[in-house]
Amino acid sequence: MDKRHDVIICGCGPAGATAGLALARRGHSVLMLDKARFPRPKLCGGLLTWKSVRLLETVFHESVPGLTEAGVITHVSDRYTIRTPASLLTSGAMPYPFHFIDRSRLDARLLDHAARAGAKVMLGARVTACDPGGGSTPARLTLADGTVLEADHLIGADGANSVVRNSFLGHDRDRFNQFMAPAIEVTLDPAALPEPVECPELYVGFIEAGYGWVFPGQDRVLVGLCGLRRGKVKFSNLFRDFLDFLKIDSRAVPPLRGHPLPYGNALENPVCGHAMLVGDAGGFVEPLFGEGIFYAMCTGLYAGEAVASALEDGQAPGPLYTARLRRDISPELRGSDRLRWLLFRAMKLVGPRSLSLFVNTGSTRLAEMVHGRRSFSWLRRKQWDFLKPGLPASDK
Template sequence: MGKFDVVIVGAGPAGSVAAYALARRGERVALLDRARFPRPKLCGGLLTWKSMQLLRSVLGLDQEFLLQSGVINYQSDRFSIYGPKHLLASGELSFPFHFTDRNRFDALLLECAGRAGAHIFEETRAAVCDPDKGWVTTTDGQVFKARYVIGADGVNSAIRAAFPEGRIDHARWKHFLAPAIEISLPPDRFPRSVHCPELHIGMLKAGYGWVFPNKDRVILGICGLRRNISNFSNLFRNYLEYLNIEKADEIRFKGYPLPYGNYLEQPWCGRVLLAGDAGGLVEPLFGEGIFFAMASGLYAGEAVAEALKNNGKPSLFYCQRLQSQILSEIKASDRFRWLLFRGVNFMGDKALGMFVKAASRRLGDMVHGKRSYCWTFKKHWDFL
C-alpha cells in the first residue's frame, strides 16, 4: 500500500471530518472503514445548535440544504421531561433540535471527505497499529504507512487497543462505559403522537430514557451506567411497558456501548491521535456524541496539518484545542450531571421539574452549546 501523510481509521463523523480538514489542506490522506457506506448506525440522530454551526462553517452544509436533501428529517423547538409518573417540565427552545438518519448523515460526511481529496478505502478493517511507526495493518494484511494516524474507529477502537500498557486506565474506561439500547417504531405502533424530544428520568440512578420524533418513525432508547443493574434488556422491556407499547415482548432490539464519562484526558500516543468515541469524547449528561466526534475530528485533523507544515508535535496542538474547547465542556457537564442525578435521588423528580421550568431557556441554550456547561456562561466556539 502506498505511503500517506495521514491514515485515518473509521469514517464516522470524527474520521470523515478529520479527513476533510486534512484533504482540503492538500495532505495525502487515507480514510479506512470496515463497512461499505451507507452503513447502519444505532443512534438517536439528535443534532444540537453547535452541530449545525459546525456543519455550516466547516463543511459548508447549511440547514436549508440538509433539510431539502432529507438528511435532516425532522426539527422541533420544544422538549418535555417526564418523571416515572407524570410530566415534570416542558418548554420552548431558542433553536430547534434537528434529527438525522445516521446512515444518510455519515454517508454525506464521507462524500465531503472524498470530494475534498481523501482516498477512501471501504470494507477495510484495521487490525493492528504501531503507534511509534505510524503503521496500520488491516485484517487482510495490507500495511498503510503514514507519518501520523488518527484513530476514529469508535468506542471499541482497535487503534486505542494498540496503546501500550499503562497508557489508559482500563478500569475507569469500563466503569463509565454505558449500555445503550434503542429501537425505531412506525408512528402507529406508538400509543400517542410525538412532536418533540422527550426525556424520561427516574428509571436509572445515572442515565435516562428518550423518545425522539422523526418524519416517519419514533425512536426510543435508554442509556445509563450499570451501577447495580445486572440486566439492561429487562430494564428496556420495562421501559417499553411503561411507555404502553403493545406487544413489547415481541420487539427485537439492539444495544451498543456509549462512552458516558470515560473521556481520555490525553487521547494520543506516539504518532497517533484519537478522536470521537475512540477517545471517549462524549458529553456525559445526555450522551451527545455526534458534535464531539466532529469537533475532535476537526481538531485532530488540523493539529496533524499544523505538525506536517511546521514539523511540530500534533499532540501539542491537539491538546490545546481539546482542553479549551471540548474537555472543558465535557468535564463541566460531568460535574453537572452528578449534581442532577444526586439531586433527583435526594430531593425527588419534582424538584428537578421546578428547576428545569425556572431555567428552561438557559438550560436549553447550554445543551445546544450557545452557553457553556460551566455555569451556563456564554460559549464561544473557535470554528465559528
C-alpha cells in the first residue's frame, strides 16, 4: 500500500462517502479508511428530510423509488405526533413526508457510489493517532497495525469520538463533551408495542433537554431517547422508564446500545493544519431534533469540493470550506440551538402547553423549517447552494 496520498478521508459514513464522491468525480485520487466493514450496524433514527432527499438526488443521483426498491427506504409518513408523559400535545400532516431508512444499507450504498467513482476504500483500518500537520509537513495517520500514512489533505469524518478532532491544537474537549448527548435506541418487533405505530412519534418531558422517539419501519419499530445529561442520573434508567411508559414488555427489549450525539457543539473553526472535520466529527448535528444525516452529507460535500478546488488551482481548502459553512450551515445550527433552549425553558417554566401553542401557531412553516425549505434563522425561505440550477452535481 502507498504510504503517501493526495487526500485521505478518515471515516466512510455519509460524510466521508459524500466527500470521497465529490473528489473522485473530479478525477482526484483519494483513500478512504474506516475501522468497520460495510455494511455495518449503525444506531440512528434513520429519518430523511426534504433537504436530505434533494441532496441524494442531486449529488448521488439517487431517487426515492430507487432507494425504496433497494430496501434503503422502509417507511414513508406525512404525519406526526408530539406527546408528553401525560397527554397528546399536537398531531398533524406535513407538506412533505419523512422517509425512514435502514441506515446500514444507506451507508453501504453511499460508500459504493464513492468507490465506483474511483475512490480507494480500505475497511477494517482503525486509526489510533493523528497529526494534522501544517505548512510543508503533511498530515499523518497511524493505524492500529503501526502503519503510518501521510496526506497533503485530510478529511476527518470519523464521528463523534473523532481521533482527527482530538488532534487539533487548542481543541476544547471539555466544552465539546459538555454538549455531547447520550443516546440509546433499540429495534423492536411491532408486536412488542401495545398499539400500531403509523407515523413518527416524539415524546418530550422525559428529559430536560432532549426527547424520546418511536419511529415506524417496514417490519420494525425504532424506540430511542437522547438528551443532555444533567446531574448523576443514569441514562439507561431513564430509557427503561421510557420503555415502561410505552408499555413495552422488557422481555422483548434487546440489550441496550448507546452512542454519543453532538448536541449543540458544532466547531466554529473545523480546520487545523491540513485537516478539516465534517459531520459528527465537527459537531455538525442540528441541535433541536438531532438531525445528522443531512449535515453529514452536506459538510462532506463542501469539504470534498474545497479540497478538489485546492488540488486544481492551488488555493488553501480551509477558507473555501469554512466560507460555505458560515453561509449555509452555521446559521441553521445557531438558529436551531436558540429555538431549542427557548422551547425547553418555556416548557420548564410554563409547561408543555407552550410547545403545543408554538407548534400549532404555524405548523406548516415549522414543518418547512424542519425539512429545510425554510431556515431556522427567522423562518426565511432557504436556498441550498447545491440545488442551484445550471451546475453539474459535483459543483453545486
